[in-house]
Amino acid sequence: xxxxxxxxHVPDTTSKINFxxxxxxxxxxxxxxxxxxxxxxxxxxAMWFKEKQGASVDxxxxxxxxxxxxxxxxxxIGADNAIRVNTEAKDGFQVAKELSKVVKDGGYDLxxxxxxxxxxxxxxxxxxLAEMTDANFVTNCISLEIDGTNAKAVREIDGGKETVSxxxxxxxxxxxxxxxxxxxxxxxxxGIMMARKKPLTVLEASNPETETTSVSFEKPxxxxxxxxxxxxxxxELINLLHNEAKVI
Amino acid sequence: xxxxxxxxxxxxxxxKTAFEAASYAKAVADQLGTSVTAIAINNSNTSDLGNYGxxxxxxxxxxxxxxxxxxxxxxxxxxxxxxxxSKVVILSQTxxxxxxxxxxxxxxxxxxxxxxxxxxxxxxxxxxxxxxxTNKAFNNTEIKTDVKIVGLSNNSFGxxxxxxxxxxxxxxxxxxxxxxxxxxxxxxxxxVSIADAEVVVSAGRGxxxxxxxxxxxxxxxxLGAATACSKPVSDLGWRPHDEHVGQTGKPVASNLYIAIxxxxxxxHLAGINASKVKVVVNTDPEAPFFKAADYGxxxxxxxxxPQLIEKLKAFKAANA
Numbered sequence: 001x002x003x004x005x006x007x008x009h010v011p012d013t014t015s016k017i018n019f020x021x022x023x024x025x026x027x028x029x030x031x032x033x034x035x036x037x038x039x040x041x042x043x044x045x046a047m048w049f050k051e052k053q054g055a056s057v058d059x060x061x062x063x064x065x066x067x068x069x070x071x072x073x074x075x076x077i078g079a080d081n082a083i084r085v086n087t088e089a090k091d092g093f094q095v096a097k098e099l100s101k102v103v104k105d106g107g108y109d110l111x112x113x114x115x116x117x118x119x120x121x122x123x124x125x126x127x128x129l130a131e132m133t134d135a136n137f138v139t140n141c142i143s144l145e146i147d148g149t150n151a152k153a154v155r156e157i158d159g160g161k162e163t164v165s166x167x168x169x170x171x172x173x174x175x176x177x178x179x180x181x182x183x184x185x186x187x188x189x190x191g192i193m194m195a196r197k198k199p200l201t202v203l204e205a206s207n208p209e210t211e212t213t214s215v216s217f218e219k220p221x222x223x224x225x226x227x228x229x230x231x232x233x234x235x236e237l238i239n240l241l242h243n244e245a246k247v248i
Numbered sequence: 249x250x251x252x253x254x255x256x257x258x259x260x261x262x263x264k265t266a267f268e269a270a271s272y273a274k275a276v277a278d279q280l281g282t283s284v285t286a287i288a289i290n291n292s293n294t295s296d297l298g299n300y301g302x303x304x305x306x307x308x309x310x311x312x313x314x315x316x317x318x319x320x321x322x323x324x325x326x327x328x329x330x331x332x333x334s335k336v337v338i339l340s341q342t343x344x345x346x347x348x349x350x351x352x353x354x355x356x357x358x359x360x361x362x363x364x365x366x367x368x369x370x371x372x373x374x375x376x377x378x379x380x381x382t383n384k385a386f387n388n389t390e391i392k393t394d395v396k397i398v399g400l401s402n403n404s405f406g407x408x409x410x411x412x413x414x415x416x417x418x419x420x421x422x423x424x425x426x427x428x429x430x431x432x433x434x435x436x437x438x439x440v441s442i443a444d445a446e447v448v449v450s451a452g453r454g455x456x457x458x459x460x461x462x463x464x465x466x467x468x469x470x471l472g473a474a475t476a477c478s479k480p481v482s483d484l485g486w487r488p489h490d491e492h493v494g495q496t497g498k499p500v501a502s503n504l505y506i507a508i509x510x511x512x513x514x515x516h517l518a519g520i521n522a523s524k525v526k527v528v529v530n531t532d533p534e535a536p537f538f539k540a541a542d543y544g545x546x547x548x549x550x551x552x553x554p555q556l557i558e559k560l561k562a563f564k565a566a567n568a
Contacts, residue, residue: 127350159441211359231547
C-alpha cells in the first residue's frame with residue numbers, strides 16, 4: 001500500500017497571532033512552526049500501517065523552502081520520502097490542485113490529510129483532493145482500518161459517530177482519535193540523523209488560478225473585563241445571566 | 249439566479265441550523281436583489297422555511313438519501329444550483345455540511361469560504377468575513393469564481409423571521425453511486441450535542457477525578473446543556489474524547505459557555521471563543537480564563553456548583 005500524508009506547516013498552538021503589512025500578512029516573527037496536529041495523528045496512523053501491515057509512507061507539503069524543517073520532522077518520525085511542491089499556498093483549491101497532481105503521478109492508494117489546518121481552518125483540501133482524484137472520501141475520521149483494498153472508517157458526527165465501509169483509493173480527513181495523543185511520537189536522535197539522508201524532492205508547481213483571495217485579517221475586539229460575582233451570591237449570577245446577558 | 253440554501257434535516261425535521269442558514273440566505277438575497285430557494289432532502293414538512301424568508305423549496309424525497317452520504321447529497325445540491333442558475337450557495341457548518349462542501353465546490357467549479365460569520369461586506373467583489381487561526385482572528389476573503397459557496401458558522405447569524413409564503417416544488421435529482429456506505433450510526437438521542445447546544449457546561453482538572461462529574465451532568469441537565477471538557481481531562485480518560493473542546497478538539501459557538509475548574513489555556517480559549525457569553529468558576533483568581541470570561545466566580549467548584557444547581561432549579565421553576 002502506498003500512503004501519502006499531507007503535512008501542513010502551521011504555527012504552534014500556543015502562538016500569539018499578529019499581522020503585518022496593513023493586516024494583510026501573518027506575522028511570522030517569533031513563531032514556532034509544527035506539523036499541523038490533525039495531520040500528525042494521520043502520520044502516526046500511517047506509521048502504524050507501515051509497521052503492522054507493510055506500507056510505504058511519503059509526506060507532502062505545498063509551500064516554500066521554509067516548510068522543509070517540518071517535513072524533516074515527519075521524516076524523523078518515520079516517513080520514507082518527502083515531497084515539497086515549491087509554491088506559496090494561497091487557497092484550499094490551489095493546494096488541492098497541486099496535491100492532486102502528486103497523488104496521480106505517485107499512484108497513491110491512501111491519502112491522509114488533517115480534517116483542517118489550525119491556521120486557516122479552511123477544511124476543504126482533503127475533500128477537494130478526493131473529488132479531483134476520483135477517490136472515496138471520509139472526513140472527521142477517528143478510526144481507520146484497512147484490509148486489502150477495503151476500508152472501515154469511523155467519522156465523528158454532531159453528537160455521535162458513524163461507521164462506514166469504503167475502499168481504496170481513499171482520502172481521509174483525519175483528527176485526534178485516528179491514534180491517541182499518547183501514541184504520538186517524538187523523533188529520537190537516530191530518527192533525526194536518518195531523516196537528514198532521506199530524500200526530500202522539490203517539485204515545480206503547476207500554479208493553477210486560485211478561487212479565493214485573502215484580503216485582510218482582523219483581530220477580535222478586545223474584551224471588556226470580567227464581572228466577578230461573590231461565591232456566596234449565586235443569585236446575583238443568575239440575575240446577570242437572565243437580565244443582562246439574557247442567555248437563561 | 250436565486251440564492252440557494254441547503255436546509256439540513258434530521259429524522260424528517262429541519263435542524264435549527266437550517267433556519268439560521270435560511271435567514272442568512274434571505275439577507276444575502278436582499279443584498280443581491282434576488283429571491284431565496286431552499287433544497288430540502290427527505291423532510292416531511294417544509295412550510296416552516298417560509299417564516300425565514302425562503303420563497304421556493306425544492307423538495308427531494310428519495311429513499312436512496314435516507315442515510316447521509318456526502319457525494320450523493322453534494323450531487324443533489326449541485327443539480328438544484330444548476331436548475332436555479334444560482335450564483336451563491338449557502339451551507340451551514342454542521343459536520344455533514346462541512347463534509348459535502350468541498351465536494352460540491354469541485355463539482356460546481358465554485359470557490360468556497362468556510363466558517364463565515366457575517367453577511368458579505370461587499371457583493372462585487374464578493375467578500376466575506378470568516379474566522380481563522382481557530383477563532384484567534386478573522387480573515388476577509390474574496391471569492392472570485394462565478395459560483396460561490398458560503399459556509400455559515402453555526403450560531404453566528406441567528407434566526408431572523410421574515411415572513412414569506414414558500415412554494416414547494418418536487419425535485420428529483422439523479423443520485424450517483426457512492427463508494428462510501430454507512431454501516432451504523434451511534435448517537436445518543438437523549439443527549440444534547442456540543443454542536444447543537446445553546447448552553448455548554450464544561451469542566452476541567454479542577455474537578456479532581458471522573459467520579460465528580462455527577463454535578464456537572466446535573467447542572468447541564470438543569471440548563472438543557474451539552475457537557476464538554478478540557479483537553480487534559482480527555483487525555484486522562486476521565487471523559488470521552490468527543491467531549492474535548494478546544495483548538496484540537498471540537499469548536500464551541502454556544503450562547504452560554506460555563507467553565508468549571510478550567511484554567512483557560514490559550515488552545516482551550518481559542519476553541520470556545522466564538523461562544524457569546526462565558527462564565528468561569530475557578531479557585532485561582534489568576535487563572536487566564538478570567539481574562540476571557542464575561543462573568544466569573546472565584547471559588548471552589550464543589551461549593552459553587554451544587555448551589556448553582558439548586559438556585560437554577562428554583563429559577564426555572566419560578567420562570568416556567
